[in-house]
Structure formats: C-alpha cells, structure tokens
Amino acid sequence: MKTWKIAFTTVLLLTCVFGMVFAGGQKDAGAAQSADGGKKILYIAYDRELDLFNPFTSQMLCDLQHNVSEGLIITNDKNEFIPVLAKEIPTFENGGVVKNADGTYDMTWHLHEGVMWHDGVEFTAEDVQFTLDFVHNTPQVYNQSEYNKIIKSEVIDKYTIKFTWDDLYTFYPGIFEAMLPKHVLGHLSWEEIARYEPYNRGPEFIGTGPFMFKEWKSGEYIRIVRNPNYWRGPQYPLIDEMVWQFIPDQTARFNAMKSGAYHIGQIEATQVKNFNTKGLHVEMIPSNVFYHIDLNVTKEGGRPELFSDVRVRRALYSAIDRKAIVDQLLEGTVQIANSPIPPTSAYHNPNIKAAQYNPEEAKRLLAEAGWRDTNGDGILDKDGVKFSFTFMNRSGRADRIAIAQVVQAQLKALGIEVLMKEYEAAAWSERWRNSQWDAQVGGWFMSSDASLTNYYHTRDGKNGSNNFTGMGNPELDQLMLKADKTLDFNERKALLDRAQQILADEVVSMYLYYRDSPWVVSDSLVNFRGSGTNLGNWWNAYEWDLK
Amino acid sequence: MLKYVIRRTLQMIPLLFAISVVIFSIIQAAPGGPEGTLLDRGMFVDPAAIDAYRARLGVDQPVYIQYFKWVGAMLTGDMGISFQTQRPVLMMILERMPDTLRLMGLSFIVAAIIAIPLGVFSAVKQYSTFDFLATGASFIAIAMPVFWFGLMMQYFFSVKLQWLPVAGTMTVGVGGFMDKLKHILMPATVLSLHSIAGWSRYMRSSMLGVLNQDYIRTAHSKGLEKRTVISVHAVKNASIPVVSVMTLDIARLFSGAVITETIFGWPGIGRMFIQAMHARDYPLLMGIMMMGSTMVVVFNLIADVIYGWLDPRISYE
Numbered sequence: 060m061k062t063w064k065i066a067f068t069t070v071l072l073l074t075c076v077f078g079m080v081f082a083g084g085q086k087d088a089g090a091a092q093s094a095d096g097g098k099k100i101l102y103i104a105y106d107r108e109l110d111l112f113n114p115f116t117s118q119m120l121c122d123l124q125h126n127v128s129e130g131l132i133i134t135n136d137k138n139e140f141i142p143v144l145a146k147e148i149p150t151f152e153n154g155g156v157v158k159n160a161d162g163t164y165d166m167t168w169h170l171h172e173g174v175m176w177h178d179g180v181e182f183t184a185e186d187v188q189f190t191l192d193f194v195h196n197t198p199q200v201y202n203q204s205e206y207n208k209i210i211k212s213e214v215i216d217k218y219t220i221k222f223t224w225d226d227l228y229t230f231y232p233g234i235f236e237a238m239l240p241k242h243v244l245g246h247l248s249w250e251e252i253a254r255y256e257p258y259n260r261g262p263e264f265i266g267t268g269p270f271m272f273k274e275w276k277s278g279e280y281i282r283i284v285r286n287p288n289y290w291r292g293p294q295y296p297l298i299d300e301m302v303w304q305f306i307p308d309q310t311a312r313f314n315a316m317k318s319g320a321y322h323i324g325q326i327e328a329t330q331v332k333n334f335n336t337k338g339l340h341v342e343m344i345p346s347n348v349f350y351h352i353d354l355n356v357t358k359e360g361g362r363p364e365l366f367s368d369v370r371v372r373r374a375l376y377s378a379i380d381r382k383a384i385v386d387q388l389l390e391g392t393v394q395i396a397n398s399p400i401p402p403t404s405a406y407h408n409p410n411i412k413a414a415q416y417n418p419e420e421a422k423r424l425l426a427e428a429g430w431r432d433t434n435g436d437g438i439l440d441k442d443g444v445k446f447s448f449t450f451m452n453r454s455g456r457a458d459r460i461a462i463a464q465v466v467q468a469q470l471k472a473l474g475i476e477v478l479m480k481e482y483e484a485a486a487w488s489e490r491w492r493n494s495q496w497d498a499q500v501g502g503w504f505m506s507s508d509a510s511l512t513n514y515y516h517t518r519d520g521k522n523g524s525n526n527f528t529g530m531g532n533p534e535l536d537q538l539m540l541k542a543d544k545t546l547d548f549n550e551r552k553a554l555l556d557r558a559q560q561i562l563a564d565e566v567v568s569m570y571l572y573y574r575d576s577p578w579v580v581s582d583s584l585v586n587f588r589g590s591g592t593n594l595g596n597w598w599n600a601y602e603w604d605l606k
Numbered sequence: 607m608l609k610y611v612i613r614r615t616l617q618m619i620p621l622l623f624a625i626s627v628v629i630f631s632i633i634q635a636a637p638g639g640p641e642g643t644l645l646d647r648g649m650f651v652d653p654a655a656i657d658a659y660r661a662r663l664g665v666d667q668p669v670y671i672q673y674f675k676w677v678g679a680m681l682t683g684d685m686g687i688s689f690q691t692q693r694p695v696l697m698m699i700l701e702r703m704p705d706t707l708r709l710m711g712l713s714f715i716v717a718a719i720i721a722i723p724l725g726v727f728s729a730v731k732q733y734s735t736f737d738f739l740a741t742g743a744s745f746i747a748i749a750m751p752v753f754w755f756g757l758m759m760q761y762f763f764s765v766k767l768q769w770l771p772v773a774g775t776m777t778v779g780v781g782g783f784m785d786k787l788k789h790i791l792m793p794a795t796v797l798s799l800h801s802i803a804g805w806s807r808y809m810r811s812s813m814l815g816v817l818n819q820d821y822i823r824t825a826h827s828k829g830l831e832k833r834t835v836i837s838v839h840a841v842k843n844a845s846i847p848v849v850s851v852m853t854l855d856i857a858r859l860f861s862g863a864v865i866t867e868t869i870f871g872w873p874g875i876g877r878m879f880i881q882a883m884h885a886r887d888y889p890l891l892m893g894i895m896m897m898g899s900t901m902v903v904v905f906n907l908i909a910d911v912i913y914g915w916l917d918p919r920i921s922y923e
Contacts (some may be wrong), residue, residue: 100779108881110690118690198658254692277701278873279774302778306871310757315772315871318764455884486637492656 099298099605101584104315104324108278108305111259113252114237115193115200121237122595123303126283127177128266130236131168131187134507134592135599138347138403140232144170144182144267148232151546163210163223166231170218174290177265177272180242184220188212189241191222196249205234227544229508229551236594240265269296269601280304289601297585297604322581322605323596328389331577338582343575345403346591347505349396350459350571352379352466352498357529360494364444372566374424376414378473379466385572388461392577396570398559399505399514403573403591405548406509408556413563413570421473432474439474447476451496453487459500462571466500494527502574504593511558512539515568530567581605607914614907625899626677626892633891634669640689640886663689665888676892686889690882695893698878702862705775706874709867710859713794717801718852724802725809725848726841729817740806747803752796756869759792773871793870797863801855808851813844846916850909857905861898 107119114121114128125133131145142148146169149155157165174182194206211223224231243263244252257263264272267290270283281303289295306312309327316324317336326334331341354372355361366372381395397413400406414420430439430446439446450463460481467477482490490496503514516523516539517531535558542554562568578596580587585604589596640663641656660666664675679686685695728737763770769788771777776786816822817840825835862876875894882890914920 098779102778104773110885111692116692198655199662201655203655254687256693259692276775276873277698278705278877279871280778282778300779304774304778304871306773307877308869308871311760311772311869311871314757314760314765318760318768318772320764320771483637483642488642489637 098300100300100302101298101323101603101605102321103301103303104306104312104321105303106312106325107307109281112261112264112272113239113259115190115239116197116253116259118199118201120593120595122597123281123283124237125268125594126270126301126597126600127264127268127272128237128239129268130238131170132232132234133236133598134233134590134594136588136590138405138507138590138592140507141598144174144238146171156546159223163225164227166222166224167215168220168222170220171290172218174267175288176240176242176267177286178243179288180240181217182238182240182267183217184214185217186238186241187220187235188214189245190235190237190239193239193244193249193252197253199253202234205230227546229510229543229546230506233507238266270301273300278305291601296601301600316579321579322584323587324579326577326579328392328575328577331392332390334579336579339579340582342578342580342587342589343392344578344589344591344596345401346574346576347401347403347507347593348502348574348591349399349401349505350462350500350502350574351396351399352462352500352569352571353528354498354567354569355494355496355528356567357494357527360496361529362448362497365446365448365497366567368428369564369566370424370428371430372569373414374421374428374473375470375475376566376569377417377424378421378470378475379569379571380416380469381571382416383469384462384465387465388458389572393572393575396573397563398570399503399511399562399568400509400555400559401505401573401591404505404507404509406552406555408559410556411560411563414566418473425473437474438476445476446474447478448497449478449480451487451490451499452479452481454481454483456502459502462500491527494529500571507592509555510539510543511555511562512543515539515558515562528567530565532561532565535561535565607911611907611911614910618903618907621903622896622900623677625903626680626896627673629895629899630673630676630892631669633886633888634672636886639665640888642886672888676889680896685893688882688890689887690885690890695889698890699875699893699897702873702875702878703860705872706862706876707859708775709790709793709872709874710797710862712790713797713801714856714859716794717798717805720798721802721805722809722841722845722848725806726813726836726844728806728810729813729844730836732814737810740810744803744807747799750799752800752863752865753869755799756792756796756866759796760869763792775873793863793866793872796866796870805848805852808848809844812847813840816840816844819843846913849916850913853909853912854902854905856908857898857901860901861894 105123109117109123110119111117112124112127114124117124129143131143132140132148133143135141140148147153147155149166149168155167159165168187170182170184170187176182191206191209191212194200194203197203200206205228208225208228209222210225213221215221239252243265244255244258247255252258261272261275269286269289269291271286273282273284275281282300284300285296285298287293304321306315306324312324313326313330313334315321316326316339317334319336319338326341334341354366354375356363356366385391385393385395394402397411398408400408402409425439429441431441432439434440450467452460452463460479463477463479467479470477491499512522513525515526515530516536518524518526522536522540538554538558538561542551542558545551545554576591578589583606585606586599586602587596588599590598639660641659657666664672676686687693688695688698691698724740728740731737760772764772770792771789775789822835822840825839826832860875862874862879864876864880866872867874867877868880878890879894881887882894
C-alpha cells in the first residue's frame with residue numbers, strides 16, 4: 060500500500076516535471092524543416108525587445124525593422140545617405156531639386172520599378188504618398204516636424220513622386236527610412252493604424268526588404284526569414300534566416316557572446332579587454348554619439364553666478380582630464396572630442412582650438428575671475444557664494460554617472476565642490492526641459508546631416524528645440540541657420556567649421572569623447588560593415604553571408 | 607466551512623479595491639511619466655509633441671479621473687491598452703503566462719521534492735554533520751544574490767563548459783525535449799535553490815517541534831519502527847505549517863521572477879513587469895500588479911482552508 064502510494068506520487072511528480080519542460084511546444088512548427096538542409100541562420104544577441112514594428116510610431120531605436128521595411132534611403136558605414144527604393148537621391152546637380160519662383164523647392168524622387176511587397180503587390184509612389192500622409196497625421200512620430208516642412212506632394216506617375224518643401228533643408232535625404240504598405244493599411248484611420256496589432260506585432264508587417272517577418276515570441280525572440288523575391292535579384296539575401304534573441308542584461312549578453320551561440324551582439328567598452336573567444340572578434344564601430352558635459356547658464360534655473368563668466372567655463376574645461384576619463388572608464392576604446400560633430404562625418408573639424416587639460420591654467424583663470432578660498436574651507440568662493448554645483452544624473456545611465464564621478468574628483472583638486480543627484484528618466488527629462496539643473500553629462504546622437512541648430516541655436520520657439528543650457532550666440536545662430544539651408548558641401552563645411560570653433564570657445568558644452576560601440580562579430584559573418592548611425596548596422600544585410 | 611469561504615470571498619472585493627487605490631497612487635506618485643521613453647530613442651523631441659503624447663495616453667488628466675476611468679474599464683473586464691505596445695494588457699499577460707508558470711512551476715516542484723526530505727533528515731539527525739552542512743548550505747543559498755549566482759552558472763555551464771545555453775526557452779529551429787530541458791535547467795535551479803533553502807528550514811524546525819511531542823514518544827514506546835514513527839506520525843503533523851507556507855508561495859508563481867528572467871532572457875511576467883516599470887506603462891503595470899495581488903489574496907484563503915482541513919483542531923465555524 061505504502062509502496063504503491065510512493066510510486067504513484069513519484070510518477071505524478073515526474074509527469075509534472077516532464078510536462079513543464081515540454082509545455083508550450085506548439086511553436087515548434089518550423090523546427091523540423093530548418094533542422095535539415097543546412098540553412099544559414101544568423102543568431103543575434105539583441106539588447107532589447109521592440110515595442111512594436113511600425114518604425115514611425117515605435118519609441119525605440121529602429122534597426123531590425125529596416126531588414127523588412129525598406130525606405131527611400133538608409134545610412135551606410137561611411138555615414139552617408141544612400142538610396143534604397145529610390146533610384147538616386149535628388150540634388151541640384153542631377154536635376155532632382157528645383158527652386159520655385161515663390162521660394163519653395165520641388166524635389167522629385169524616382170523609384171525603382173518592379174519592386175514587390177512581400178505579399179506580391181507592387182510598390183509604387185502611392186505608397187510613398189500614403190507614408191507621408193500617415194506621418195503628417197500622426198503626432199507621435201518623433202521627427203514629424205521634419206516631414207511637416209513638405210507642404211505639398213504629388214504622385215506624378217507610378218514610379219515618380221514630387222515633394223514641395225517650404226524651404227531648403229539638409230536633412231531632406233534623411234527621412235523616409237521606411238515605407239508603409241497602402242494596400243494593407245489603407246482601409247484604416249490614422250489612429251487605427253497606430254494601434255493595428257497585425258502590423259505592429261507581425262503577420263501583416265510587410266515591406267520590400269530582404270527579409271520577411273516570420274515569428275515574434277513575446278519576451279524571447281523575433282524571427283525573420285529570407286525573401287525569395289527580393290528586388291535586388293534572386294541571389295539576395297545570402298542568409299536564410301535571422302533570429303533576434305532578446306538578452307537585455309549586459310553581463311548575460313557578454314556571456315551569451317562568449318558561449319559562441321550567437322553571431323553578433325553588442326557589448327560594453329569595459330568588456331572588450333576580456334573578450335577573446337575563438338571564432339569571434341570585436342569590431343569598434345564609430346558611432347555618431349558624442350559625450351559632453353552641459354553647463355546651465357540660464358538665469359531662471361541655472362547657475363549664472365558660477366557659469367556666466369566664460370573664463371570660469373574655460374577653467375572647468377581645462378581642469379577636466381579627458382584622457383584619464385577615456386582611459387579609466389572606457390579602457391581607451393574611444394576618441395577624445397573637441398566638437399559635437401564626430402569624425403565619422405565629413406563635416407567634422409579636426410583643427411579646433413579648444414582648451415586642453417591644464418590644471419595650472421584652470422587655477423589661473425579661476426583666480427582671474429575672482430574665485431578664491433577666502434574662508435579656508437577648501438572650497439573656492441566669491442562674494443559669499445561657494446563654488447559648488449550639482450550634476451543631474453539619470454538613473455540607469457551608469458556610463459554617464461561614472462563620468463560625473465571622475466569629473467567630481469578632478470574638480471575637487473581645484474577647490475570646486477561637485478554634488479550628485481539622480482533622477483529617473485521621466486523626472487530627468489522634466490527638469491532638463493525646464494532648465495532646472497546645474498550640469499549634466501549627455502551622450503547625444505549627431506544626425507548624419509550634422510545639423511547643430513536643435514542643440515545650440517538660441518531657444519526662440521522655432522529653433523533650438525533642445526537647447527536648454529541657455530546657449531545663445533548671435534554669430535553662431537546665423538552660421539547654423541545658414542548651414543541648414545546650404546547644400547553645397549564646401550560652402551557648408553566652412554560654415555560648420557566656424558560654428559564648431561565658436562562652440563569650443565563658448566564652452567557651454569564641454570565635449571568629452573565620441574563613442575565607439577563594441578560589437579562582437581563572428582569570423583564566419585561576411586560583408587558586415589557596421590554603421591554608427593541611428594538606422595543601425597543592418598543597412599547591407601542583403602549581402603551578408605555565413606561561411 | 608462553505609459559509610466561511612463565501613464570507614472571505616466577499617471580503618476580498620473591498621480589499622482588492624483598496625489595493626488597487628494604493629498601487630495606482632504609488633505608480634502615479636513616482637516622478638515622470640510614459641513620455642520618458644521618447645527620450646530613449648536618443649533623439650530630442652519637441653515639448654509640444656510630448657504634451658500631445660501625454661494627452662493621447664490620457665495621462666495629462668488628474669490622477670483620480672485616471673483611476674476612475676481605469677476602475678470603470680476594469681469592472682467590465684477591460685484591463686486597458688499598454689502604452690508601449692498599443693496592445694491589450696490582458697493579451698500581453700496571458701501570452702507570458704505559459705512560460706512563466708512553466709519555469710516557476712518546475713522550480714516549485716523541484717524545490718518541494720528536495721526541501722521536505724532535506725528538512726526532515728536535518729531534524730531527525732539534529733546536530734549531525736549532515737544537519738550542519740544542510741544548515742550552512744541553506745544560509746549560503748538564502749544570502750547569495752540571485753543575479754550573481756545566475757551569472758556564475760552562465761559563466762561555468764555556458765561559457766566554460768558550453769553545456770547549456772545562456773538565454774531563451776529553446777533553440778529556434780531546433781526545439782525538442784532535451785533542448786528545452788537544457789534551456790530551463792539553469793533558471794529553474796537558481797529559483798528552486800532559494801525555495802529549497804527557505805522551506806527546508808521551516809520543515810526542520812516544525813519537525814523538531816513535533817519530535818518532542820508526547821504522541822511521538824508514545825509511538826516509540828509502543829514499539830513502532832523508527833521509520834514508521836517518523837514518516838507516518840511525525841512528518842504528517844510537521845508538514846501542516848510548511849504546506850500553508852508553500853500554498854502562499856504558489857501565489858508568487860504567477861508574478862514570475864524579475865531578476866532570473868532578465869538574466870536568462872526568459873519570456874516571463876517578471877521581465878515584462880520590469881520593462882513596464884521603466885517605461886511607466888501604467889495600464890500594464892496595474893494589470894500585472896493587480897493580477898499578482900489577486901493571486902496573493904486568493905491563495906491566502908486557500909491556505910487557510912487547507913490548514914483547517916489538515917488540522918482538525920482549527921475550526922472556522
């Protein structure tokens with residue numbers, strides 16, 4: 060009796076264990092067919108899970124999407140815009156851009172012919188028009204304001220569309236990085252499209268790209284598979300399938316890459332030294348991200364009594380040992396910056412005269428500005444005000460907080476007290492937008508057109524939409540606005556060179572370094588040419604191969 | 607008994623309302639809002655666009671209005687739409703449920719199978735080498751941070767030995783029982799270790815209490831075999847408090863394991879909760895937390911009922 064009971068319980072428990080391991084197995088459908096035939100499957104250790112596919116309403120950085128949904132353009136590894144579904148990028152030279160009598164500009168895009176959506180319907184200029192209409196009517200598109208400068212559009216024929224811009228802008232070839240299929244979404248209202256589950260999550264997420272959506276297992280992975288009818292020719296793409304496994308934890312992702320089970324994945328700068336797994340290598344991909352410290356010179360929320368004197372700002376910059384930051388925190392994997400435009404851009408100015416590390420010069424400048432330690436407490440003061448300010452740190456941004464800590468130690472040596480205060484993302488952005496902070500460490504994307512206006516133009520309601528430092532220099536404002544409307548490279552380069560020098564002289568933003576992103580890449584992956592722009596590394600995935 | 611259950615069930619309703627008010631207030635009291643995710647795109651957004659975004663999600667309204675809207679929808683069975691994904695919250699939770707229960711359930715069962723005998727042996731052989739080892743190991747297991755243990759397991763079994771995969775529930779394109787077993791092994795071990803340590807301590811102390819009772823001495827003096835005394839008379843009585851502790855722990859199965867799931871890329875509720883928290887995805891947060899709270903309240907009732915059923919000395923009349 061007792062033996063029977065024990066046996067029964069054991070069997071029951073084992074059944075449970077067995078069942079639990081095996082449960083949820085209905086998704087195995089693809090297993091049998093892909094196990095045979097030697098399919099080329101690329102495994103990606105991805106640092107996040109997407110919120111949704113629609114590249115226009117997603118609140119995250121989009122890269123996966125562009126394997127499926129192509130746009131008129133994309134950015135390559137040289138930080139250039141290259142045409143994808145468009146035959147070429149319209150310019151004055153090729154006659155694609157024409158100035159009208161009323162000061163507006165007509166821009167004509169010619170599309171490739173015979174490009175098919177994944178469901179076999181032909182891609183036409185109507186789809187471009189539909190995409191533009193969607194963006195115009197959907198406020199949550201993060202760069203809607205750029206599209207809003209297209210005041211009129213006209214479908215000339217199946218493969219030609221003409222946009223009329225209210226003025227000339229350098230970002231014009233950098234939008235329309237994805238396309239929405241009119242024949243799939245056209246019957247819905249704009250608000251319905253934003254919430255349309257079949258497109259946002261999968262089965263109806265179609266594009267013209269080299270890969271087609273296959274499966275999204277919530278919380279675990281996304282699978283995309285080869286498009287056999289890709290428009291670049293039947294030989295493309297060369298790999299059969301991509302599996303994007305979500306591994307958000309940094310250390311776990313590092314372990315995942317070291318385990319050799321994945322072909323590609325991003326790691327941290329501090330992990331580079333310890334990565335030496337056979338069959339894989341680390342590629343440092345220069346990104347468009349520049350790290351910098353902002354000082355708040357606004358009268359309302361900032362610290363004008365400390366920072367309004369340019370000598371003080373220059374002293375702070377001279378007191379910060381950027382090389383030490385780069386060596387200590389990033390193991391020397393990145394380049395020191397003197398300007399916001401990274402060397403990946405053709406507009407980078409390598410000849411800027413900026414304050415370099417020189418503590419003696421810093422002391423001299425501070426004394427000249429009247430800052431002395433009169434009460435012997437080890438902290439400089441002037442007119443009864445202590446030289447003490449606070450870094451506004453954003454929770455979870457360990458890289459930036461570490462920089463703030465190093466700077467804190469470096470400035471202490473000069474008798475400057477630096478405090479730290481941490482805010483979570485949303486509270487942080489609230490304070491940032493209201494200029495309620497003293498100083499902050501930022502890591503921002505420089506767009507491929509290298510426009511500086513949003514960051515540094517005097518905030519006047521129209522320009523300088525992210526200038527919360529109080530930076531306002533009339534000469535700089537003019538240069539930046541002029542640069543935004545100048546398409547000739549040499550002319551524009553001269554303007555931006557001068558603008559970068561003014562930024563270095565003003566020292567409201569102290570540039571630290573340009574980030575290189577370390578990516579672990581399998582030796583067997585061919586044709587990987589990483590791109591540091593916000594459109595990601597997958598711009599040429601159609602010609603990737605696994606050897 | 608039936609009356610008692612009905613009364614307790616009815617009491618749950620105001621309790622859950624009170625819980626929902628508290629959770630809603632705490633979530634809303636946290637600084638910032640869902641627009642914070644806009645900044646994570648690494649771009650800068652026009653403040654007007656942020657205001658439009660807030661208005662669209664309805665978070666620009668006073669908190670009490672948001673709450674009444676939420677409760678109203680909840681009463682009709684509508685848990686709302688997630689801010690991030692634009693999908694129904696209920697669907698998102700149900701989607702994650704099978705994998706959550708699979709991992710949590712497996713570690714629960716494994717832990718139960720190991721913890722109870724471990725506690726019994728420790729008590730019977732009190733102060734023996736085995737008891738000291740088990741006690742020491744339990745304290746280490748309780749004290750060890752889950753994330754550290756998980757990462758170390760990954761380092762040894764995935765990186766060094768290459769036996770087990772780092773993340774996911776299965777190898778895409780392979781599947782099969784062995785493949786799934788390999789994937790669940792490490793996270794389940796990490797999770798069960800904690801429970802084993804806790805439960806075996808309960809079992810041990812409860813068992814020690816019982817072993818000193820008069821009826822155990824009586825059983826011994828009647829000439830019963832030691833084995834029989836322990837397995838029939840002692841274990842049965844000693845397991846009553848442990849069973850109720852374990853029943854309460856069942857409620858936790860539905861909420862998943864935040865850290866373990868994040869480290870092992872496991873698609874469970876815990877990870878979704880963390881994502882929702884970072885994004886200030888209020889409807890999804892409310893959905894997950896209310897589900898968790900409901901489970902705790904329900905399993906409290908179940909634990910009480912089981913307790914009364916196991917131990918006739920307790921009466922609910």
